[in-house]
Amino acid sequence: xxxxxxxxxxxxxxxxxxxxxxxxxxxxxxxxxxxVAADVHALDRFYxxxxxxxxxxxYATGQQSADAFRTPGVECARLTVPLDYxxxxxxxxxxxxxxxxxxxxxxxIGSLVMNPGGxxxxxxxxxxxxxxxxxxxxxxxRFDFVGFDPRGVGASMPRVxxxxxxxxxxxxxxxxxxxDAAWTGQATDFAAKCAQRTEHGEAMLANVGTxxxxxDLDVLRSALGEEKLSYLGYSYGxxxxxxxxxxxxxxVRALLLDGAIDPAANDPDSLVAQGAGFSRAFGEFAxxxxxxxxxxxxxxxxxxxxxxxxxxxxxxxxPAKTGDGRHLSYRDAITGVVEAMYxxxxxxxxxxxxxxxxxxxxxxxxxxxxxxYERDADGRYSSLQDAYxxxxxxxxxRAVDPAVSRQRMADAAPFLGLGRPDQGELDVCAxxxxxxxSQPHRPTVxxxxxxxxxxxxxDPVTPYQAxxxxxxxxxxxxxxxxxxxxxxxxxxxxxxxxxxxxxxxDGSQPxxxxxxxx
Numbered sequence: 001x002x003x004x005x006x007x008x009x010x011x012x013x014x015x016x017x018x019x020x021x022x023x024x025x026x027x028x029x030x031x032x033x034x035x036v037a038a039d040v041h042a043l044d045r046f047y048x049x050x051x052x053x054x055x056x057x058x059y060a061t062g063q064q065s066a067d068a069f070r071t072p073g074v075e076c077a078r079l080t081v082p083l084d085y086x087x088x089x090x091x092x093x094x095x096x097x098x099x100x101x102x103x104x105x106x107x108x109i110g111s112l113v114m115n116p117g118g119x120x121x122x123x124x125x126x127x128x129x130x131x132x133x134x135x136x137x138x139x140x141x142r143f144d145f146v147g148f149d150p151r152g153v154g155a156s157m158p159r160v161x162x163x164x165x166x167x168x169x170x171x172x173x174x175x176x177x178x179x180d181a182a183w184t185g186q187a188t189d190f191a192a193k194c195a196q197r198t199e200h201g202e203a204m205l206a207n208v209g210t211x212x213x214x215x216d217l218d219v220l221r222s223a224l225g226e227e228k229l230s231y232l233g234y235s236y237g238x239x240x241x242x243x244x245x246x247x248x249x250x251x252v253r254a255l256l257l258d259g260a261i262d263p264a265a266n267d268p269d270s271l272v273a274q275g276a277g278f279s280r281a282f283g284e285f286a287x288x289x290x291x292x293x294x295x296x297x298x299x300x301x302x303x304x305x306x307x308x309x310x311x312x313x314x315x316x317x318x319p320a321k322t323g324d325g326r327h328l329s330y331r332d333a334i335t336g337v338v339e340a341m342y343x344x345x346x347x348x349x350x351x352x353x354x355x356x357x358x359x360x361x362x363x364x365x366x367x368x369x370x371x372x373y374e375r376d377a378d379g380r381y382s383s384l385q386d387a388y389x390x391x392x393x394x395x396x397x398r399a400v401d402p403a404v405s406r407q408r409m410a411d412a413a414p415f416l417g418l419g420r421p422d423q424g425e426l427d428v429c430a431x432x433x434x435x436x437x438s439q440p441h442r443p444t445v446x447x448x449x450x451x452x453x454x455x456x457x458x459d460p461v462t463p464y465q466a467x468x469x470x471x472x473x474x475x476x477x478x479x480x481x482x483x484x485x486x487x488x489x490x491x492x493x494x495x496x497x498x499x500x501x502x503x504x505x506d507g508s509q510p511x512x513x514x515x516x517x518x
Contacts, residue, residue, distance in 0.1 A: 042088035047222040051077040051097065059096055059124065059155040061383070063376045068128040074100050076124065079223055081151070081216045083200060084207050091200065095216050096155030097148045098124035100131045104141040110253070111224045112143035112504065113217070115150070117235030117259070117487075119210075119395075120387035122154035123147035133490055138501045146224065150240075151216055152208040153387045158199035160208060162190060162386040165379055172373070173329045175316055176418040180403045187427035194390060195433045206434040208387070209394035214244040218251065228253035228449075230504065234487045235259040235462055238453075239395075242470065245448040254504055255451035255476075259459060259487040262466035263473065266440050267396040267429070268405035271422060273463050275412030281341040281460035282308075282415050284484050288344070289351055296354035305415035308337070311357060312419075320362030328362025328369075334419025336368030341460045343485040344518075372421065393429035395438045402426035442473060451476040452503040452510075454496065456518065458484035477509035483518020493518060 056069035056076035069076070076098050083091040102108040116126035127147025134140040152160040163171065171186075198204050217240065221229045230253045233241035238257035245252050262270065286304030289295040296311075297304040312333040319327035328336075340350035346368075353364030374382035399405050405426050413420060451474050455467020464480075471478040479499050481488045488496045495516035502508040 043082075043085075043219075046081055046088070046219045049080060049219075049223050051079065051223050053077045053099065056098060056124075056128075059098070061154055061159075062374075062380050063378060064374070064382070065122060065125045065154065068125045069098070071100075071128045071131045074098055074128050074131060076155075078157075079148070079216070079220055081219055083203060085212060085215050091203070093151060093200075093204075094157045095148055095151055095220065096124050096157075097146060097220065098127050100127070100134075100140070100145045102140070102142055102144050103135060107142050108144070109142045109505065110144070110226050110228075110230055111146050111221075112139060112230045112232060113146045113148065113220065113224075114232040115148070115234070115237035115240050117233075117237045118153070118384060118388055119150070119236045119391035120153055120382075120384035121236070122149050122382065122384075123237075124149050124155055130490060137497065138505050142505065143230065144224070146220075148217075148220060150213045150387075150391075152198075152204065152390060153383055158204060159383045160194065160204070160387045160390045161197040161199075161383070162194040162389070165381050168373070168375075168381055168385070169379070172332050172335075172369070173319070173327065174331065175329070176331060176423065183402070183406070183424050183427045184431070187424055188431040190389070190428055191393075191431040191433060194386065198390075202434050205390055205432075206394065206437070208390045209437045210239055210243050210391065211395075211437045213240055213391075214247050217244055218248050221251065226253075227251075230254045232256045232489070232504070233258070234489075236261060236391075238462075238470070239263070241451070242443055242445075242474065245445050245451070245474070246443040249445050249448040252448040254449055254507060256454070256489065256500055256504055257451050257467075257470065258454040258489045258500075259462040260453055260455060260467040260470040261462060262469055264440050264442050264469070265466070267392070268399055268408065268426060271405070271425065272408050272412045274461055275409050275416070275420070277460035277463055278338060278341050279413045279415060280458065281484055282337070282413075284458065285341070285344070285347050285350065288347060294351070294355065296351050296358060308354070308415055309417060311354065313417075315362075320357060320360055322363040322366050323361070324363070326366060328357070328366045330417075331419045332369040333357070333362070333365050334416050335372050335421045336365035338416070338421055339368045339372040344483070345485075389425070389428050389432075392425065393432040394434065394436050396429065397436050397439050398430050398432070399426040402430050445474055448474070449507065450474060450509070452479060452500065453477065454479045454481060454487070454489055454500065456481040456483055456485055456488055458482075459486050460484065461486040477503070478512075479510050480513075480515045481518050482515055485518055488516070488518065 053075040059076045060066035078094040082088045115123045124147045149156040239261045241255045286301040290301045297307045315330040340346040453467045453471040457464045489500045499510045
């Protein structure tokens, strides 16, 4: 069964948490009239609340977030929202929010709210890590830069909880299911644990999807004192953005959407498309690797996939040692490669890991897999994986035949074998204890400000055409990035960053046909 995908940055040879971005979601249409519920006056206390900003240390959920929240100048608060917007006078939950105030308050435009993707990625952590970057540009100068942890995620309370740290370690160490019964059994057990271990149980799981996140986002907009929303979304975060525009079209100032999810794509088709994207990226990695001495997969790109499977198949029966008492499983080796496909910047690190594995050392590939799963050095996991399934399973209708879709996914990315991290996703959702609250559709948006969509030609996670389709649907601008990576804005590309900053500051769209080289 499996999880989110996102781009990671490497610094000093170590995995560092970066822009968590992930993939293949379907949109969440509004289920009630604006603002969000029939009992409008019951929502006043949420829309009128004043956020109590303070030190962020207490919001940390692990070592990575604790490190991020020590960024100078950030402050945190909790936003109170209804558990169920259909019953706004009932139970409440909280959403964690982080802010870095505009450095040039005399020319402040407003708040820019960001989400890094997932679903399940921490917007608070991502925003904190981006502060050093945006402090040197118009975002840091003219916007309060705001990240939020969507309901059920990270510092938001309660969090979705499914597996313990020990259970997730054990699952990663196990071999992939060899039969449909094995997949179904694992999925049923996982879904049952999510309902049992999450506070408010099925009520929380039923209201954790994008449909409800966009309602929280509108409450946050009001609590920040903004008449209209300025928003930056990566990967799954694009779904939050365009779903907000559909639910609240008159409340949008600007939407910058990078690494777009296709709103009309169903879950099986989007997973298959993603598998094809990983295959293309792996082919490009193999071709680039083959140009250099020391390529762990040899000098013939056509044989790279077979060489890779020859290298990792023995792990099924004999996991590799890593030097710290842990072992690299077949499943984790595959996941480490998937993690490295998010950006070509990770390819040298991947080649090193594959080379070490030939000598029986699985440490680098395990580190890559740990980054994918957001496992701290002390063995603690973030809430990302659990929240990922919780959102995916209510954002999409259940697959009619998960086994058929699993085979299609395997056919789209044969180099991954049966180790693809999300191979059992549709089985999990088929066993989910609550019904879906959204379905794929073409959004109907009549008056929202036109978005700027950034789409990368070789994006292995969110296909380029999805961005083209989204820009056309919303009559927005399209910025094409030529390269192989997942998302591009604020990653150090001046061409991309200038276009994005111009849009966020004054709504300027790049000329039609504009392209940037990654």
